[in-house]
Amino acid sequence: MRKTLLALAAGLLLAGSVGAASAADKLKVGFIYLGPIGDLGWTYQHELARQALVKELGDKIETTYLENVPEGPDAERAIEQLARAGNKLIFTTSFGYMDPTLKVAKRYPNVHFEHATGYKRDKNMSTYSAKWYQGRYIQGLIAAKMSKSGVLGYIGSFPIPEVVSGINATMLAAQTINPNIKVKIIWANTWFDPGKEADAAKALIDQGADIIMQHTDSPAAMQIASERGKLAFGQDSEMIKFGPKTQLTSILDTWGPYYIARVKAELDGTWKSEDSWGGLDSHMFAMAPYTNMPDDVKKMAEDAQAAITAGKLHPFKCPVVGQDGKAVECKGGDHLDDGQILGMNFYVKGIDDKLPGK
Amino acid sequence: MQLVLEKRAERSNTIALISPLIAIGLTIVTMVILFAILGKNPLLALDAYFIAPLTDGYSLQEIAVKATPLVMIAIGLSLCYLANAWNIGAEGQFLIGAVAGSWIAVKTQGTDAGAWVLPAMLLLAAAAGALYALIPAICKVRFGASEILTSLMLVYVADLFLDYLVRGPWRDPHGFNFPTTAEFDPVATVPLLIDGGRLHLGSIIALLVVAAAAILLGRTIKGFEIRMVGAAPRAARFGGFNANQLVILTFAVSGALAGLAGIIEVAGPVGHLQPGISPGYGFTAIIVAFLGRLNPIGILIAGLFLALTFIGGEQAQIAMKIPLDVTKVFQGILLFYVLACDSLILYRFRLVFPNRQVARGTG
Numbered sequence: 001m002r003k004t005l006l007a008l009a010a011g012l013l014l015a016g017s018v019g020a021a022s023a024a025d026k027l028k029v030g031f032i033y034l035g036p037i038g039d040l041g042w043t044y045q046h047e048l049a050r051q052a053l054v055k056e057l058g059d060k061i062e063t064t065y066l067e068n069v070p071e072g073p074d075a076e077r078a079i080e081q082l083a084r085a086g087n088k089l090i091f092t093t094s095f096g097y098m099d100p101t102l103k104v105a106k107r108y109p110n111v112h113f114e115h116a117t118g119y120k121r122d123k124n125m126s127t128y129s130a131k132w133y134q135g136r137y138i139q140g141l142i143a144a145k146m147s148k149s150g151v152l153g154y155i156g157s158f159p160i161p162e163v164v165s166g167i168n169a170t171m172l173a174a175q176t177i178n179p180n181i182k183v184k185i186i187w188a189n190t191w192f193d194p195g196k197e198a199d200a201a202k203a204l205i206d207q208g209a210d211i212i213m214q215h216t217d218s219p220a221a222m223q224i225a226s227e228r229g230k231l232a233f234g235q236d237s238e239m240i241k242f243g244p245k246t247q248l249t250s251i252l253d254t255w256g257p258y259y260i261a262r263v264k265a266e267l268d269g270t271w272k273s274e275d276s277w278g279g280l281d282s283h284m285f286a287m288a289p290y291t292n293m294p295d296d297v298k299k300m301a302e303d304a305q306a307a308i309t310a311g312k313l314h315p316f317k318c319p320v321v322g323q324d325g326k327a328v329e330c331k332g333g334d335h336l337d338d339g340q341i342l343g344m345n346f347y348v349k350g351i352d353d354k355l356p357g358k
Numbered sequence: 359m360q361l362v363l364e365k366r367a368e369r370s371n372t373i374a375l376i377s378p379l380i381a382i383g384l385t386i387v388t389m390v391i392l393f394a395i396l397g398k399n400p401l402l403a404l405d406a407y408f409i410a411p412l413t414d415g416y417s418l419q420e421i422a423v424k425a426t427p428l429v430m431i432a433i434g435l436s437l438c439y440l441a442n443a444w445n446i447g448a449e450g451q452f453l454i455g456a457v458a459g460s461w462i463a464v465k466t467q468g469t470d471a472g473a474w475v476l477p478a479m480l481l482l483a484a485a486a487g488a489l490y491a492l493i494p495a496i497c498k499v500r501f502g503a504s505e506i507l508t509s510l511m512l513v514y515v516a517d518l519f520l521d522y523l524v525r526g527p528w529r530d531p532h533g534f535n536f537p538t539t540a541e542f543d544p545v546a547t548v549p550l551l552i553d554g555g556r557l558h559l560g561s562i563i564a565l566l567v568v569a570a571a572a573i574l575l576g577r578t579i580k581g582f583e584i585r586m587v588g589a590a591p592r593a594a595r596f597g598g599f600n601a602n603q604l605v606i607l608t609f610a611v612s613g614a615l616a617g618l619a620g621i622i623e624v625a626g627p628v629g630h631l632q633p634g635i636s637p638g639y640g641f642t643a644i645i646v647a648f649l650g651r652l653n654p655i656g657i658l659i660a661g662l663f664l665a666l667t668f669i670g671g672e673q674a675q676i677a678m679k680i681p682l683d684v685t686k687v688f689q690g691i692l693l694f695y696v697l698a699c700d701s702l703i704l705y706r707f708r709l710v711f712p713n714r715q716v717a718r719g720t721g
């Protein structure tokens with residue numbers, strides 16, 4: 001018995017030291033994921049980007065991820081575990097990791113952190129996000145053209161600026177086609193909960209919506225829209241296989257190029273704390289092929305995409321009129337400035353709903 | 359032919375003591391097979407799970423931090439369960455405690471309020487948790503409503519109440535509409551015990567709670583009453599013990615401890631009030647209470663053990679690059695063996711042949 005134990009202990013020591021030696025000279029890069037890697041949405045896209053990163057720089061780096069990390073008291077520990085395991089660059093890929101990332105960043109000044117979609121930064125903590133409202137604007141145009149009932153159904157996650165600016169961009173675009181367009185909004189209060197998302201989609205369709213748009217991460221709403229013969233937009237990832245006759249387009253998160261650029265900077269020693277907020281022109285996200293629509297609508301969408309990419313069209317072109325009927329102050333020349341969009345907490349005119357917490 | 363589970367006439371204390379070791383042994387054997395099939399080194403996994411977390415100060419601290427709310431809640435629940443009162447709503451009492459305590463933190467934010475803030479938060483949280491737990495207790499005693507259902511349903515009420523507060527009146531005005539309060543001031547924060555770590559005063563409070571429960575159950579008449587009412591309700595009634603009073607008392611104590619755990623978690627590791635402050639502590643604590651056999655020391659060990667599987671699970675994901683699902687399966691196997699071994703000490707399987715019995719009965 002004792003001999004077996006000794007052998008076991010020796011084996012453990014040996015195994016441990018071998019593992020440490022082979023990984024010592026590679027840059028370790030860590031990822032914290034909110035959902036399971038198979039969520040087919042938000043986390044899945046980060047995982048695809050990680051795989052692209054490994055494909056590009058696999059001989060110089062070693063990546064590790066922790067999935068399904070809740071945005072509560074466990075997040076700080078999970079991030080710290082990655083820092084302690086020797087990861088020098090850590091991507092924390094959800095808004096709720098902001099404060100935990102900041103706390104760990106203060107304790108590990110030699111580790112660099114990249115936090116997605118937040119607004120707090122430090123000398124070793126960058127933030128990165130995408131101007132999804134640009135994609136929402138294109139979707140708003142398509143939705144208004146394709147809707148027969150003139151009612152759009154919108155599944156919101158949380159009433160935070162990123163989501164609110166998406167709803168506003170959608171409506172501003174839709175109003176240019178159909179000034180009387182209506183939107184029904186349901187707050188799911190979650191990023192990922194297929195059951196709740198499906199219920200929300202059903203409720204919206206029952207209220208007369210014939211186009212379903214979502215700011216939650218699973219393909220559940222797409223499946224419901226497909227069952228009920230309605231049209232829908234995907235979110236985060238290509239969801240066409242869940243609704244071959246349903247998906248109009250989808251906003252695709254394409255983090256790969258950013259991750260590769262940041263890891264290269266880390267390898268070169270040129271990594272600096274930054275705030276990256278990329279639009280269609282920066283390839284931070286892309287639009288899935290425009291499908292299930294007539295050619296003229298497709299052409300309109302492609303033209304709008306080209307204009308936004310070229311900087312000729314801004315979704316929040318002034319005047320932007322709020323629900324109270326007053327034009328919002330125009331801080332960015334002929335459009336709202338980034339700060340106004342990043343902190344957006346009002347609905348535009350034409351949305352007959354109340355923003356939660358207002 | 360039928361397989362029945364039947365109570366053993368006598369139980370061996372030695373077996374009872376080594377049962378957890380048997381369970382761990384069986385887990386290791388199963389895991390070695392599982393990891394071999396997956397093509398991973400089982401020894402490395404074993405190291406990541408059980409040995410690495412126990413051999414460095416950081417992980418030990420994290421185990422204590424994770425176990426603190428579990429142990430505090432489970433101690434309270436064990437008193438309820440011993441007295442045959444089924445409080446399933448500790449999660450709600452945890453959240454209400456967190457909300458009540460946070461009220462003081464939010465209201466004193468940015469003022470020059472002194473050192474009284476934290477103690478006041480802890481007291482108010484405990485009181486609020488106790489009051490919240492009294493709702494199902496009184497409904498049971500007065501109206502005969504099932505406390506299992508009412509206490510469980512109140513979890514969702516508490517959850518939505520917290521949600522409303524952080525999205526509405528208590529939302530951080532500089533937080534871009536995100537559903538969270540501002541970070542608490544230092545006077546409203548549970549002090550850390552070790553520089554650079556996360557171990558906080560709450561762990562000490564949890565230890566005091568364990569000691570108090572051990573004394574209560576082992577050395578006092580009240581403790582005897584609790585165990586008596588649960589184990590032999592008829593005898594207890596003849597002895598003049600009032601079962602209803604005990605339902606009220608144990609629910610209140612259990613609610614107070616859950617509420618205290620809630621504010622300690624919010625004012626400690628989290629630092630502000632937000633939705634999702636509890637990854638299901640109130641429910642996991644039910645497992646901890648039974649894993650610890652409703653015994654204070656047992657609960658302490660069970661809480662630390664469960665925390666170890668969480669920390670070890672993360673380290674295994676990092677060290678071995680195995681997916682979360684495998685670590686979850688592993689935690690499941692472990693719990694399965696612990697409970698199975700426990701059951702087999704008290705019960706045994708027996709094959710029953712109904713035909714033969716019938717023949718014997720008629721003949």
